[in-house]
Amino acid sequence: MNHIDQLRRLLQRTNQSLFDVEHWGDLASIQNAGRAVRKQFGELSSAGPGDERSIGVSVLAYHRSGDLPNYREAKYVCFGIANSYGRDEYCLIEDRKLFPRLITHVDQYKQEPRKFRRCYQGLLSGYFEYPGLVSPSQDGKSNWTDLQGYLKGNLTFVQRQEPPVEWTKTLGEHANLFTDAPCLRYGDALLMGDTRDIDTLREKLALTDRSWVLQEIIIAQIEAATKKSDADFKEHIRRLLALIDPLELLRSKGLARLLQRYHKCSEPLENIDLRDFSLKHWGSPMLQVKRQTWSAWVQEPVIKMVDTWLKLRSIEDFFALLAQDGQARRDRLEFWLRYVDAIDDLYFALGTNARQNNTPDYKRIREHMKGHWMSLGGAGVSADNNAFLMRIGNSLFVEFGKHGNASHVFQYDNLPFRLGSGFVDGTGDGLKNTYHPGHQAKMTHHQGWESEFEWTIKRLTGARPIAPKIKTPQPIAQNTYRVEQPSTPHPSSFIETLRKLASANGYTVVDHTSKGGNLWVEAPYSVNNSFRQLLEKWGFKFKSGKGWWREIE
Numbered sequence: 001m002n003h004i005d006q007l008r009r010l011l012q013r014t015n016q017s018l019f020d021v022e023h024w025g026d027l028a029s030i031q032n033a034g035r036a037v038r039k040q041f042g043e044l045s046s047a048g049p050g051d052e053r054s055i056g057v058s059v060l061a062y063h064r065s066g067d068l069p070n071y072r073e074a075k076y077v078c079f080g081i082a083n084s085y086g087r088d089e090y091c092l093i094e095d096r097k098l099f100p101r102l103i104t105h106v107d108q109y110k111q112e113p114r115k116f117r118r119c120y121q122g123l124l125s126g127y128f129e130y131p132g133l134v135s136p137s138q139d140g141k142s143n144w145t146d147l148q149g150y151l152k153g154n155l156t157f158v159q160r161q162e163p164p165v166e167w168t169k170t171l172g173e174h175a176n177l178f179t180d181a182p183c184l185r186y187g188d189a190l191l192m193g194d195t196r197d198i199d200t201l202r203e204k205l206a207l208t209d210r211s212w213v214l215q216e217i218i219i220a221q222i223e224a225a226t227k228k229s230d231a232d233f234k235e236h237i238r239r240l241l242a243l244i245d246p247l248e249l250l251r252s253k254g255l256a257r258l259l260q261r262y263h264k265c266s267e268p269l270e271n272i273d274l275r276d277f278s279l280k281h282w283g284s285p286m287l288q289v290k291r292q293t294w295s296a297w298v299q300e301p302v303i304k305m306v307d308t309w310l311k312l313r314s315i316e317d318f319f320a321l322l323a324q325d326g327q328a329r330r331d332r333l334e335f336w337l338r339y340v341d342a343i344d345d346l347y348f349a350l351g352t353n354a355r356q357n358n359t360p361d362y363k364r365i366r367e368h369m370k371g372h373w374m375s376l377g378g379a380g381v382s383a384d385n386n387a388f389l390m391r392i393g394n395s396l397f398v399e400f401g402k403h404g405n406a407s408h409v410f411q412y413d414n415l416p417f418r419l420g421s422g423f424v425d426g427t428g429d430g431l432k433n434t435y436h437p438g439h440q441a442k443m444t445h446h447q448g449w450e451s452e453f454e455w456t457i458k459r460l461t462g463a464r465p466i467a468p469k470i471k472t473p474q475p476i477a478q479n480t481y482r483v484e485q486p487s488t489p490h491p492s493s494f495i496e497t498l499r500k501l502a503s504a505n506g507y508t509v510v511d512h513t514s515k516g517g518n519l520w521v522e523a524p525y526s527v528n529n530s531f532r533q534l535l536e537k538w539g540f541k542f543k544s545g546k547g548w549w550r551e552i553e
Contacts, residue, residue, distance in 0.1 A: 055080040063090050066098060068105050071115050077102060078122030081147075082130035093130050093147070094140035103150055113161045117168075120158050124151055124171075128211045134249045152178035170204035183216040187224030190217055191236065215250050218243045222254050226261040231503070233261060234271070241277045251281060256297040263302045269507070270309040272522055272546070278306055279368060286310055286345065287371045310368065311340050314348070315388075316525045317365050320542065322354055322386040323401040332399065333525065335450055338465035339457065342392050349376035349387035349424045349431070351401075361543070374420065378427035387431055389419070393461040395440060398431050406432075407443045407453070409460060414438030495519065495552070501534065513552045521548040 058076035063086075068074045081093045081102070093099055106123065109116040132144025155175065159168045171177070174197075176185050186197050198217060207213055221243070225236040237258060244254035255277065262268055282297075283290030285307045294303045319333035348369050354362060355375060366373060376387055386401040391412050398408045408431060410416070416436040417424045424430055434442055441456050443449065457463055498521070499509045507523040521535060525542050540548040 051076065051079075056083070056085040059083070059085050059092055060090065062098065062102070063092070063095070066101065068102070071109070074102075074105055074109075075115075075118055075122060078106065078119045079125060081123065081126035083126075091130075091137075091140065093126060093143050094135075094137045096139040096143070099143045100146070103147070110157070113157075117158045117161050120151070120154060121167075123147060125206070127151055128205065128207055128213055131212045131215075131249060133212060133216065134253075148178050167204050167206075170200060174201060177213065183213060183220040184223060185220075186217050187220035187222075191221045191224045215247055218247065219250060219254060219257075222257050226257060230265045230267075234265070234508070237262070237271065238273045241273055245277070252297050255281065259298055259302050259306070263305050268305055270312060270524060275306060275309050275313070279310075284310060284368065284370065284372070289371075308340060311343055311346060312337065312524065314346055314369065315340065317361075317368075318348065318386070318388045318399075318401065320525045321361060321365070322348070322350070322388075331450075332445070335453065335465075336390070336399075339390075339392065339463060341466060342461070342463035343390050344393070345391040346372065347389040347419055348373040349389065349426065350374070351376045351381065351385045352383035354384075354386050371420065374422055374424045376424060376426045378425040378430060381426040385426065387424070387426060389431075392457065392463050395457075395460045397457075400426075400431075403445070407445075408432055408434070408439065409441040409443070409456065410436070411438040411440060498538075501531065507547075518549045519552050520546065523547050 055076045058073050059080040062068060062073070062077050068077065077092065081099065082091070084091045092102070103123075106116065106119045109119055127144070127147050130140065130144055132141055132148070135141050135144070152175065155168075155171060155178075159172055161168075176182055189195075189197065198214075201207055201213065218240070221236075222240055225233050225240060228236075240254070240258060244251045247254075259274060259278070262271060262274060278285075282293045285291060285294045285303050291303075294306075315336050316333060319330070319336075323332070348365070350366075350373055354365075376385065382402060384402070385405070388399040388401070390397045390399075394412045396410045396412045396415065398410070400407070414436075415438055416433040417430045426432070428434070433439060440460055443453055443456055446452075454465060457465075495509065495511060495513075498519070502509045502521050502523070507521055510520040510522060513519055521540065523531075523535075524547070535548050538550065540550045542548050
């Protein structure tokens with residue numbers, strides 16, 4: 001075989017391998033090729049997963065030398081501006097000297113538009129990744145703001161480059177991402193469940209789960225909700241709290257905004273979701289050690305609102321759950337609720353049974369009163385007795401749970417026991433010590449006791465009984481709804497009527513019946529008397545900390 005024949009056979013073999021049907025029909029090969037093309041021309045992506053190590057090496061080399069010897073190094077550094085590398089967790093965007101130098105270097109590539117657009121991609125990726133709106137680094141915030149202006153100023157330039165790509169078109173349609181309120185535009189749609197814009201951003205701009213955009217859209221929803229009517233705003237609170245719960249950097253900002261808006265409601269009745277979420281993340285505003293956290297985010301009127309919620313809840317918990325004197329507890333509950341605005345501080349002294357009870361209600365009480373509850377003991381003190389201690393001015397009022405125990409009043413600055421000490425004696429050596437020089441009064445719950453208590457409170461503190469402002473519900477409109485309960489109410493019509501009545505009083509109905517659960521009215525024990533009578537007539541029972549419930553067959 002001569003040389004020409006050998007060459008002919010080699011060419012035939014090569015052509016056959018190139019056009020082999022099986023080779024070009026390989027789906028994985030086609031998909032890989034497609035991804036490579038989209039990566040180069042159509043999507044906003046990183047320099048590539050395989051280049052992550054090279055990116056880190058380039059960033060650290062730039063950190064050491066301050067030099068970018070070629071385009072490849074500049075490109076890698078652009079894609080690594082928002083990540084941390086090395087033992088010292090070096091982050092380039094937080095470098096006040098080298099980051100501006102990088103921007104100046106990238107600007108030189110405008111003479112080579114394709115290279116400039118690739119570097120722009122890297123910078124844009126870092127812009128979306130770095131939390132510039134909430135970063136604790138002042139240099140990082142400053143550089144991020146400068147980068148925002150640079151990307152915005154060069155957007156038109158990269159859009160003009162050939163071939164046209166999808167991500168630059170998408171970026172142009174969402175130039176709001178380069179403003180001081182980058183995501184407000186999406187708030188209303190997201191609040192209604194429309195995610196089309198965000199889906200487009202995630203796809204075309206390759207936003208990762210770390211991107212601040214995906215966090216700021218939650219703040220945008222909160223802002224959108226705050227602009228709605230009181231009733232509509234309240235409908236969104238629970239879902240918005242669930243969204244911010246895992247986001248540590250934005251959680252306090254979002255919670256503060258929700259609390260501020262709720263305080264402006266015409267009737268800022270106790271909101272269980274806001275109350276419990278606040279306690280979980282900020283602690284109780286009744287504790288001075290937690291007061292600084294609250295003051296850093298919201299103003300005093302808002303703190304006072306939540307503080308009053310907690311006091312109201314504590315009074316209700318004591319007389320609805322911890323007190324052991326039957327129907328008389330309602331009289332005492334309603335009496336002390338009228339002094340909630342005058343109560344400066346309060347404590348629980350819990351007997352053995354309350355301390356050892358691990359049902360959800362008792363656990364919640366101990367958690368809510370953390371730092372403000374003590375163990376109640378002493379010779380002859382019943383295991384199921386508890387005490388409620390309220391400071392009004394310079395007087396401390398002590399109420400016991402079990403019927404037959406008198407109430408005692410002491411000078412707050414001259415007590416025969418220590419508040420918050422972990423243990424308090426419930427006998428004549430402690431809470432009932434009438435011989436101590438700080439003892440001011442002893443009162444019993446005889447018939448007509450309310451007048452004596454009011455007179456004593458006024459004499460010692462000047463406080464007068466008033467209805468709690470934030471808890472007063474609107475009365476049920478007369479003749480608006482029929483209140484008779486049908487003998488066998490149809491569930492749908494009954495629940496609809498209940499929703500209207502609850503809404504008229506400022507409360508929310510939660511229906512779990514479709515899941516085999518109960519029907520709930522999220523309202524406190526101390527609801528409007530007329531409304532409470534309706535709930536009781538309709539078979540609702542009160543569960544402390546949650547509200548009123550009943551089964552629907």
